[in-house]
Amino acid sequence: xxxxxxxxxxxxxxxxxxxxxxxxxxxxxxxxxxxxxxxxxxxxxxxxxxxxxxxxxxxxxxxxxxxxxxxxxxxxxxxxxxxxxxxxxxxxxxxxxxxxxxxxxxxxxxxxxxxxxxxxxxxxxxxxxxxxxxxxxxxxxxxxxxxxxxxxxxxxxxxxxxxxxxxxxxxxxxxxxxxxxxxxxxxxxxxxxxxxxxxxxxxxxxxxxxxxxxxxxxxxxxxxxxxxxxxxxxxxxxxxxxxxxxxxxxxxxxxxxxxxxxxxxxxxxxxxxxxxxxxxxxxxxxxxxxxxxx
Amino acid sequence: xxxxxxxxxxxxxxxxxxxxxxxxxxxxxxxxxxxxxxxxxxxxxxxxxxxxxxxxxxxxxxxxxxxxxxxxxxxxxxxxxxxxxxxxxxxxxxxxxxxxxxxxxxxxxxxxxxxxxxxxxxxxxxxxxxxxxxxxxxxxxxxxxxxxxxxxxxxxxxxxxxxxxxxxxxxxxxxxxxxxxxxxxxxxxxxxxxxxxxxxxxxxxxxxxxxxxxxxxxxxxxxxxxxxxxxxxxxxxxxxxxxxxxxxxxxxxxxxxxxxxxxxxxxxxxxxxxxxxxxxxxxxxxxxxxxxxx
Numbered sequence: 001x002x003x004x005x006x007x008x009x010x011x012x013x014x015x016x017x018x019x020x021x022x023x024x025x026x027x028x029x030x031x032x033x034x035x036x037x038x039x040x041x042x043x044x045x046x047x048x049x050x051x052x053x054x055x056x057x058x059x060x061x062x063x064x065x066x067x068x069x070x071x072x073x074x075x076x077x078x079x080x081x082x083x084x085x086x087x088x089x090x091x092x093x094x095x096x097x098x099x100x101x102x103x104x105x106x107x108x109x110x111x112x113x114x115x116x117x118x119x120x121x122x123x124x125x126x127x128x129x130x131x132x133x134x135x136x137x138x139x140x141x142x143x144x145x146x147x148x149x150x151x152x153x154x155x156x157x158x159x160x161x162x163x164x165x166x167x168x169x170x171x172x173x174x175x176x177x178x179x180x181x182x183x184x185x186x187x188x189x190x191x192x193x194x195x196x197x198x199x200x201x202x203x204x205x206x207x208x209x210x211x212x213x214x215x216x217x218x219x220x221x222x223x224x225x226x227x228x229x230x231x232x233x234x235x236x237x238x239x240x241x242x243x244x245x246x247x248x249x250x251x252x253x254x255x256x257x258x259x260x261x262x263x264x265x266x267x268x269x270x271x272x273x274x275x276x277x278x279x280x281x282x283x284x285x286x287x288x289x290x291x292x293x294x
Numbered sequence: 295x296x297x298x299x300x301x302x303x304x305x306x307x308x309x310x311x312x313x314x315x316x317x318x319x320x321x322x323x324x325x326x327x328x329x330x331x332x333x334x335x336x337x338x339x340x341x342x343x344x345x346x347x348x349x350x351x352x353x354x355x356x357x358x359x360x361x362x363x364x365x366x367x368x369x370x371x372x373x374x375x376x377x378x379x380x381x382x383x384x385x386x387x388x389x390x391x392x393x394x395x396x397x398x399x400x401x402x403x404x405x406x407x408x409x410x411x412x413x414x415x416x417x418x419x420x421x422x423x424x425x426x427x428x429x430x431x432x433x434x435x436x437x438x439x440x441x442x443x444x445x446x447x448x449x450x451x452x453x454x455x456x457x458x459x460x461x462x463x464x465x466x467x468x469x470x471x472x473x474x475x476x477x478x479x480x481x482x483x484x485x486x487x488x489x490x491x492x493x494x495x496x497x498x499x500x501x502x503x504x505x506x507x508x509x510x511x512x513x514x515x516x517x518x519x520x521x522x523x524x525x526x527x528x529x530x531x532x533x534x535x536x537x538x539x540x541x542x543x544x545x546x547x548x549x550x551x552x553x554x555x556x557x558x559x560x561x562x563x564x565x566x567x568x569x570x571x572x573x574x575x576x577x578x579x580x581x582x583x584x585x586x587x588x
Binding site for chain 2: 036039041043183214216217218220221279
């Protein structure tokens with residue numbers, strides 16, 4: 001199923017395996033904050049990012065739809081020789097991570113799939129001294145209880161104060177993170193976290209790193225902020241080195257390229273602000289229907 | 295001289311002293327990256343920022359001019375009851391810090407003045423493990439030798455590899471930090487630092503924190519980047535607590551306001567990108583000529 005990569009694309013799957021890119025995907029540009037951290041922490045690696053902008057947002061989609069979309073995207077990234085997959089999207093991680101993990105492990109390639117949520121939970125539990133962690137996320141993510149489960153599976157004695165932020169991701173996506181409305185939203189979101197006296201806060205939405213300075217200021221300098229990208233970078237590094245798949249590049253940085261299912265030009269414009277680095281070429285891609293793969 | 299604050303503005307200089315703002319100044323918007331760090335690290339403090347945009351840039355001015363400009367600005371900030379002054383500008387620090395320090399200490403207010411350069415040198419020396427530090431700065435700053443002197447006064451056994459970047463501040467100020475020309479400039483600047491195998495790099499220009507992710511990626515994740523703002527925040531905190539001048543605010547954040555000598559609207563537009571936080575009101579200010587003060 002997932003592993004049927006054409007023989008022509010990869011004559012010997014182990015040959016030169018470390019030089020293959022890491023595949024990262026999301027429903028849109030939000031996951032670029034995750035890619036940003038990966039580019040900084042793993043400069044020697046090549047990356048291939050796919051934003052499913054034609055079907056953005058994923059928030060209100062059914063788990064079945066998201067599992068299907070994620071499978072299509074994974075197939076596309078594997079076709080382009082990804083050596084590891086990162087799901088840089090909360091909704092897709094919740095809906096599709098176990099399915100993709102199982103499929104990847106069934107293939108001869110044995111490609112690892114890492115999602116958000118669990119790496120952040122692990123890093124937050126490691127960072128907290130008081131045992132009181134906060135979470136800022138979209139209402140859907142908070143309602144899913146995925147961070148509660150992840151945190152308590154790492155340490156059942158740690159408490160999680162979750163705050164649903166209905167407007168924040170939209171404000172950031174619209175580029176309005178520096179206006180008064182944004183400040184009020186962020187202040188409102190921080191209030192229950194301050195009252196709960198948390199010492200560590202998980203940024204449970206890929207958009208939130210763009211307002212990290214404001215959050216840090218409102219929560220106070222002693223609070224540790226944990227974002228998906230930084231937490232994932234460690235796990236990606238560990239997974240690659242365990243499998244002997246680290247890129248052997250000694251000098252210079254790797255390259256990074258972009259695919260999207262919607263309009264490339266708007267992806268580029270919006271994306272630069274999220275990546276906070278130069279965004280090179282963006283290629284429009286047609287995903288094969290998952291039925292064709294079954 | 296500098297301390298002749300009108301009696302009406304401060305009937306008792308010690309009363310409620312901690313509630314007075316911290317004054318920060320620069321030739322333009324560059325110092326807002328310093329203010330950014332101060333806002334994040336010292337959220338309980340109030341700040342008053344003055345950008346001398348009408349006389350920007352300071353780079354080619356004579357030391358005498360800069361000492362005069364800095365004195366005028368210091369006087370304006372003291373008139374507005376600043377409890378501590380931060381010179382968030384390399385050129386002004388080099389030209390005016392000793393003069394301002396002396397003047398401030400002669401007054402009854404005893405207001406501390408902190409500049410860039412020395413705090414970064416101290417933090418870089420504390421951070422390096424190999425004893426090899428790099429410096430990125432404008433040609434004028436590199437030529438002044440101020441960082442070399444500051445580093446060797448902290449630890450004469452530490453070596454400093456300085457790289458003059460003639461175009462970088464201009465590229466960043468023009469908002470072109472994400473284009474190919476910027477990437478090439480940054481890569482070129484990083485090359486001698488990589489060759490010198492430094493483990494710590496001083497960002498010796500207030501504009502450079504805006505390209506920190508790119509620098510971190512090109513220098514590698516194990517290199518520590520030291521910027522003026524983060525280094526200054528510690529010293530400001532220390533100076534205030536030593537003098538019993540920390541703001542006693544317990545809850546919420548302090549406010550921050552802006553003065554500029556040029557056009558307020560262009561200051562606000564450019565400033566938001568440098569502050570990376572909402573920029574509130576900007577007031578145009580006429581500085582008194584220093585002759586009138588003498």
